[in-house]
Amino acid sequence: MAMDARELRNLFGHFATGVAVVTAKLPDGNKVGVTISSFNSISLEPELVMFSLTNTLLSLPAFESAVSYGINFLAADQQEVSRRFAVKGEDKWADTAMRHGESGAPLLDGALAHIECSLHQRVEAGDHVIFICRVISFATPGATKEPLVFFKGRYCGIETPAPLCQSA
């Protein structure tokens, strides 16, 4: 059956996700970062997480040469940060408040949570590369903030007060 790529992409958009900015420290000291929705946790023993990057990403070679990665879960008040790190080829760092974590990975101010990690396994999958990474350290500096949610191509928040959220 021939599939319409746009319709399939729309279908994928019906799966609500959080939004993160994945950053990388490069061997020459430079840094890169892109907005992603493809984060997932994988394993506790060992501690593994993953994200996938499209082959057309200008910064893909930089990500592949990285020393370490920072995964920054964005808060609902960080739509602007998400947009900035989703613009192709732009200097995404000019107005970005950040610090370097213990691995050197750039960690963004205002994020819900940070993970620092290093490459465990690289998997080519169609038009994306899956980065499976081993967690080095983690923190939840914005634990009381609402998450930024991406659903059907739009940004949303979770309006339900946390005490009223239903058990899964």
Ligand SMILES: Cc1cc2nc3c(=O)[nH]c(=O)nc-3n(C[C@H](O)[C@H](O)[C@H](O)COP(=O)(O)O)c2cc1C
């Ligand atoms: C909410 C959102 C989620 C995204 N998720 C991904 C993703 O998981 N993987 C990916 O490769 N690009 C994703 N993108 C697109 C990239 O952020 C965008 O292509 C990238 O910043 C361009 O970087 P470049 O200048 O290195 O090409 C997403 C964009 C948005 C707005």
